[in-house]
Amino acid sequence: MSTGEKVAGSVANYVDERTGAAKWLKKNLTKVFPDHWSFMLGEIALYSFIILLLTGTFLTFWFDPSQREVIYHGSYLPLNGIHMSAAYDSTLHISFDVRGGLLMRQIHHWAALLFMSSIVAHMLRVFFTGAFRKPREFNWIIGIGLLTLGIVEGFLGYSLPDDLLSGTGIRIAEAIIQAIPIVGSYLTFFAFGGPFPGTSFIPRIFTVHVLLLPGIFLALITVHLMLVWYQKHTQYPGPGRTEKNVIGYPLMPVYMAKAGGFFFIVFGISAFLGAVASINPIWLYGPYTPGQISAGSQPDWYMGWLDGLVRMAPPIETHAFHHTISWNILIPGVIVPGIFFTFLALYPFIESWMSNDKREHHLLDRPRNAPNRTALGAFGITFMLVTLANGGNDLIATHFSLSINQITWMSRIGILILPPLAFFVTKRLCLSLQRADRELVLHGKETGRLVRLPHGEFVEVHEPLTDAQAWTLTQHEQLPALELPEVDAHGVLRPGGLRNRFRAKVSRSNAEAIAKPKPDDLKGIEDH
């Protein structure tokens, strides 16, 4: 043993005798994780969060979260002598007079976009593979919580510089809060400390942006990861992979190296984007004044779908008892997002209610083998894409020489027609793919080799799948639809007739599938 090893050994021993860390580390460093690129989407979100913490801390050194009025005399001459808030002034200072400040601002903002897009991509992966099923429902809900808080955090973050664009966004947020019946006006006065814009909003959202929400994020991410650790990671189906094992690589050294390396890659790409592509050029927008607005005022993309919903809402208002309800803001700004996120959060329970499947699942579904869920996902994505596109309706109009009115009407019709259409098409596609799988298992791969038989017939030679391939295509379960008869064994009407009928109907839709090949089918063909 060399001296170095001796020293390291005795240090390790010293620590272990006092903490008992060796046993814990031995157990956990060898923990196995399955390997797939789609399992790294959540990692991107985690790493961009770390980048956000680092760059965000840098920005707080110079940012002055105050709406105190100052006169700008910094390096950016087109704004020289203009009255503005200290928040905007200090953001200009960070951008032009702090070394590396603009780069840090841009890395921070690009990392925020990556944070949100990787959360969405990660969520879609979890959704389409059924990874949210028991025992992971809580982790799914925590994920939805992180997504919604991420939207809020991003909105507050880009509102902090108090520029003309973000001020417009705050104004819209104020309108949405005001649209909440009865309490809306009180809530805005509470949030803004008086009438809009006031002088308290920027300092308040600063505290929420840099202290409260990051704290909640840290707590939720910790619980999120601890649950992954405790419940173990899901894995894609394949030979040797069961509900009781995890096939993959140990944390140490393979995953440590991969994850560590991937962190620097995420940091590198954020920094690359921050270095080459301008983001949120607040000096072009100018300082916020309620009397000014720019054409093409859009929010960041994760708010863009909300903006798109508001933009497509028809002008409906009701006046009753000296009270106005702006349905054109209330529905797209509060009700629809509320329904959407509630449904998203509750989906694991809805699915288990539809199938009555209360068992644990650690093997992932191939999306085609859950046609109803995959189609629902396509419904959601289409819904989001229509709203997102309408959020940029003015840019689509100018860049493609279209009429903004036509785009708005297309969105109003599209939001009703396209998601159900996507549901239908996706479900049919999934069933077709199931049929193709069945065909493949029963008849093997087409080789393209034509053979002429002695009596003149041409046949194409099919090559049978390997056992492993056949296993992967047939391992999934196909649960039957729920049987919920209206009368019980004695011919007496069961309670909850309407509810049962509805549940039986959605259960049938959920269980729709092409029967996977059974061993008998294959045997029948071979005998044939």
Added chain:
Amino acid sequence: MKRLSRYRRHRFAGPVLLVFALFMIGATFSVASANTRLAARVMSRTAAIDEGRQIFLKGCSSCHGLNAEGGKIAPSLIGVGAAAVDFQVGTGRMPMADMSVQAARKKPAYNPDQVAALAAYVASLAPGPAIPDQQVVYYERDGSTAQGGELFRTNCAMCHNFAGQGGALSRGKYAPSLMKATPTQIYEAMITGPQSMPKFGDKIITPSEKLDIIKWIKAAQNEPSLGGASMGRVGPVTEGLLGWILGLGLLVGIAVWLATKAR
């Protein structure tokens, strides 16, 4: 005299004399011709109006009427002034390429002299705003960029976008990009209110404020791309697209690569 005669036979005397003679000829010609053009301009105001009338009859009257009185599809031009003609025809908007919602900026159909003749003709019909080329001469000296930015954001940005990139209006109409507009054209647009644009008279935006706005727009045209590629200066839409396509695209590509290499 003696000194001059001493150099008379110098070997450079010939070439120097030749250059001097050529310069004199050129200078005389340019002075003479400038004089004639000035004279011609003064004398032939009526001739220009006449020429403009001829161009008008050929290129404009089918919509605007034989006496510019307007018709079902085009407004009357009596009283719109030379500024409106110089703006509309000088930016190629008129004659219109087609009867769509709005006349687009394109390569002008007439050369500057013809535009001037048309402007003179329309100006002769009734008094209207003149071409403001004398007003804008000193925009660079007298204007204030920062002040112009404030005025622009208050009066112009709601249609033309915060950086003058243009924006959508209702039913396919649009506020055009200002990236190609000349100082005179900007001034003309403000005083004549072309197409969907309102008129900004001198009581709403004073002539000196107009120079501020022109100076700011010229600065916006030459605004360097601080912080990297500007991506059209249209706000967060292009940023989001780049984040998803390039940012997340690259990361997913690398994730696929990382997961493949391990096998």
